[in-house]
Amino acid sequence: MMPYRHILLTADFSEHGETIATRAKSLARVFQAKLSILHVLDDIPMPDTGYGTLIPVDTPSEYDLLEAERGKLIALGAELGVDPADLWLIWGVPQDEIVRLAEKIAADLIVVGSHGRHGLALLLGSTANGVLHHASCDLLAIRIPTINDI
Structure with a gap:
């Protein structure tokens, strides 16, 4: 596997955003990659x-x-x-702009938070799901705990 060179962190400033940001920063450090937000x-x-x-x-x-x-x-x-x-x-629109910017800056990994939706919410889609189906680079979805996980 080739190391990632440019990681795009998508920030939504939610209560779990710090966890997602810390993981993206750790990946950038491990791969010695550029980090954009x-x-x-x-x-x-x-x-x-x-x-x-x-x-x-x-x-x-x-x-x-x-x-x-x-x-x-x-x-x-x-x-x-x-x-x-x-x-x-x-x-x-988040999924559109994430994909568009990732291509513009030649990111090879996008890091997003995901609620791990099930049932009807999964059918309706989410930002992570939309990015997954349209991005030309890898996507890492960090699972965000829901109230049922706690």
Whole structure:
């Protein structure tokens, strides 16, 4: 197996995000790979932008919700030692933007969190499932415990 050279961590800032980020950082260290972080804005209204819009991480905004998300991404990047040039903030549909960015930056591994859905939720799909079926690189889905697992 060839070692991974560029790992894309997808960050959603959930309560289990730190576990996923730590595992991605460990993989990057083991493989001596570059680590990039992507946060897709899909749950806040964005003024005057369409889906697929790249939001500059290094340019402050007057939009409070955007600033909050940008601040979280910058803090995570600093915590993991990721170069600010490798932090990505995009407004869009998560699975589409993850796949699109992975191809753009030539990532060879995408790390996502997965709830391990079953039944109807599995049929309806999830971000991890959508990425799995459309990405041209490997995908590592870190299982996020559900309330039933605890």
